[in-house]
Amino acid sequence: MSNQNQNSHLTAIERTSLSYPARILLNQKKIKGKVLDFGCGIGKDVELLKIKGFDIDGYDPFYFPAFPTQKYDTILCFYVLNVLLPEEQAEVLMNVSNLLKPNGKAYFAVRRDIQYEGFRIHKVHKKETYQCLIKLAYLSIYKNDNCEIYEYEHYTTLNKGNADLSPFLVGEETRELIVETATVYSFYDKFPVSKGHALIVPKRLVSNYFNLTLKEQTACWIVANKVKTILQEKYNPDGFNIGININADAGQTIWHCHIHIIPRYKGDVENPRGGIRGVIPSKKEY
Secondary structure, eight states: OOGGGTTGGGGOOOOSSOOHHHHHHHHTTOOOSEEEEETOTTOHHHHHHHHTTOEEEEEBTTTBOOOOOSOEEEEEEESOGGGSOHHHHHHHHHHHHHHEEEEEEEEEEEESOOOSOEEEEOTTTOSEEEEOOOOOSSEEEEEOSSEEEEEEOOHHHHTTTOTTTOGGGOSSOOOOEEEEOSSEEEEEOSSOSSTTOEEEEESSOOSSGGGSOHHHHHHHHHHHHHHHHHHHHHHOOSEEEEEOOOSGGGTOOSSSOOEEEEEEOTTSSSOOTTGGGGGSGGGSOO
């Protein structure tokens, strides 16, 4: 949690029965395989779904802080986004997308009955807490006056073969997604320069990075920071090159803007000096 939103855990409701979204998904037979309740609060849904025979783990940064280390078939994320600031929401979307198996599904439940957005003094705890309305660009599978449930699948799974969306999605092969936000996704390069070579791609089909909106550019770098953290943990590289090819004369061959994150390893070239200056080989050393 960011320092300015330290009390988001105080919004967790103590219950004795399954949450409303859990009951809806249970009735629709949507909860399958290995399950994670992301932002589970005090863990009542985890406890009650375990009793019903589900193979389920719970994660909550305050109550169950051991971060998951495996991938899941189904991820539940109930009423979490409503109490988070926008940058915290992006972190949750990225984490859920990263923890989901390629053919898995995640379910985000959001409140629809919030009257006042922003910081307020919590009625019970008498401390400042934050709340906001949330609208996601995912499939809405349930909605009433109080609650809406969205079904999320990996962008690369959902849109495999859709050339109208991106040249990166052409073909039958599913790109292995690393993380995703509302407007940006990331996956491993098909022809990697090094182990862990990743691409960051805005969902809007724009060829020139400088034609993205400032908001889209910012979202790209939020994802880049997250991907760097994941690559560091997974491959432990000794450095990174990060770059964008803009237009044919700068080497661009795929006409959908993308940022390369290339992990570097000690000894992978004879002399790494100059790094990205090597795009013009004679100018690399100085």
